Amino acid sequence: xxxxxxxxxxxxxxxxxxxxxxxxxxxxxxxxxxxxxxxxxxxxxxxxxxxxxxxxxxxxxxxxxxxxxxxxxxxxxxxxxxxxxxxxxxx
Numbered sequence: 267x268x269x270x271x272x273x274x275x276x277x278x279x280x281x282x283x284x285x286x287x288x289x290x291x292x293x294x295x296x297x298x299x300x301x302x303x304x305x306x307x308x309x310x311x312x313x314x315x316x317x318x319x320x321x322x323x324x325x326x327x328x329x330x331x332x333x334x335x336x337x338x339x340x341x342x343x344x345x346x347x348x349x350x351x352x353x354x355x356x357x
Contacts, residue, residue, distance in 0.1 A: 270349055280357045291348055295340050302336060 272288065275281040307314040307329075318326050351357075 270345060270352070275357055284352065284357055287348060287351065291344050295344050299337055299340055303333060306332075 272281055272284045275284050304314055312321070312325065312329065321329075
């Protein structure tokens with residue numbers, strides 16, 4: 267697979283395209299992540315806009331762990347897709 271580093275591109279145009287794709291990736295993954303946090307929170311009966319001190323510690327800790335796991339999966343998947351795109355288009 268091709269490198270995800272922007273500086274590993276062969277041409278200056280390739281570096282600009284990689285930078286643009288990384289910026290689009292961050293925007294898309296962040297949007298999906300925030301949407302999922304609100305949807306999953308509502309499904310589990312947790313108001314995500316409520317202060318954390320109003321919930322017990324186990325709920326807060328499990329929520330943070332699930333959020334970290336979800337963010338890792340989203341970014342891992344998106345980086346695999348970006349790597350595939352860079353390889354496919356030889357960037």
